[in-house]
Amino acid sequence: MFWDHRLTQICKENENLSKYSTYEIGGLARFVAKPRRTEDIVLLLDQAQSSGMQTVMFGMGSNLLLPDHPDPETIYISMRDHIEVMPRGDLLYVSAGTPLSMLSLFGDLSGFTDFHFTFLLPGTLGGGVYMNAKYFDNVMCDYLDTVYYIDLDAPGRGIQSIHVDDCQFAYKQSIFQHQPWFITGADLKLKTTGAAFDFERINDYLNQPLVKESIDNSSLASFYRFYRSYLSSLEQGNKPVPEAMMNVVLDRTGKNHFDYPSCGSVFKNDYTIGTPVGKLVESVGLKGTARGNAMISPVHGNVIQNRGxxxxxxxxxxxxxxxxALHKSFNFVPEPELVIVK
Structure with missing residues (x-):
């Protein structure tokens, strides 16, 4: 279907979408594309628009529910091969497909703690910017300078940019949720005075075979093993293990986040209610409720697991x-943060 020979190198036919999502759910797709460079994305979107094909774009698939019966007229575009990291003065440009958790390692390799909050956050930079990812008091927008994007209504215009102050960031909100703009990357800044990215060490790390292998995988169990092994390597080398990272390990494993395929939190918390959704679900006795082979986690009420x-x-x-149930008991309908692809 594609006229440009370059696209045949990044597009596959008859691919099962389940391996592109941390839910490990999804049927057989007619077309799946894995662009490696920003130029590939622009070309792919332009060609899709010209041929009348729809597109669905995602990173690790960690906040996504892919369809059981994918649309044959849709190209499903996974960004996880889109890894570009380069210095821009005091800033670091990071492409949309770069794993969020990798940012914590970039910081650790460079000797600062600014990105420790991203440790064990599944997903990619693009998704983290789109959702304004947070972990306790740390939010993605505090570390952004400029975001780069493609207007899906006019991909031929190429890469455009927007400053962080104009991105309308709020709790799990951004302008990108309300515009047909696809994030391709961002310039990151540091909050720590005098800190700087060690680009040489970062680049050397990214080129290691095991690192490349880990990036091309949406399994939560494999994800956890890889990032936990980074801390183990520090311990074995008698190097200090960042306390913030170990605290994340204890928090995430304590909630059984990596025991089964899932998307993490399904619903956004509404702070006007005053109680997290997981606690509300627990209070109405829904933990452990199952339909088919999906189950509301017996441990955390805001997690729905794929039990196989x-x-x-x-x-x-x-x-x-x-x-x-929550509408009946609390007159409150929780809003999903999970993106359901139809």
Whole structure:
């Protein structure tokens, strides 16, 4: 279907989408593309628009529920091969497909702690900017200078940019959720005075075979093993292990986040309610509720797990059950942060 020979190198036919999502859910897609460079993305979107194909773009697939029956007229575009890191003065440009958790390692390799909050956050930089990712009091927008994007309505215009002050960031909100703009990368800044990125060490690390292998994988269990092994290597080398990173390990494993395929938190918390959604779900007795092979986690009420062979329809049914129960008990309908692709 593509006229440009370059696209044949990054597009696959008849690919199972389940391996592109941390939910490990998704049917057989007619077309899946994995662009490696920003120029590939521009070309791919332009060609898709010219041929009348729809596009669905995502990173690690960590905040996404892919369909059981993918649309044959849609190109599903995974960004996880799109890894570009380069210095820009005091800033560091990072492409959209770069894993969020990798930022914490970039910081550690450079000798500062600014990005420790991203440790064990599944997903990519693009998704983190889109959702304004947070962990406790740390939010993504505090570390951004400029965001680069493509207007999906006019991909031929190429890469455009917007300053962080104009991105309308709020709790799990950004301008990118309300515009047809696809994030391709961002310039990151540091909050620590006098700190600087060690680009040479970062680049050397990214070129290690095991690192490249870990990036091309959406399994939560594999994700956890890889990043936990980084801390183990520090321990074995008698190097200091960042306390903030170890605290993240204890927090995440204590909530059983990596035991089964999932998207992490399904719903956004509403701070006007005053109680996290997970606690509300627990209070109405829904933890452990199952539909098909999907289950509301017995440990955390805001997590729906794939217990083995779950379908998108199973997860969607559990989402509706939670929404109806909380509306009945608290007159509150929780908003999903999970993006459901139809």
């Amino acid at each position: 062979g779950a379908k998108a329809v199973d997860v969607i049914e559990l989402i509706k059950i939670v929404q109806e």
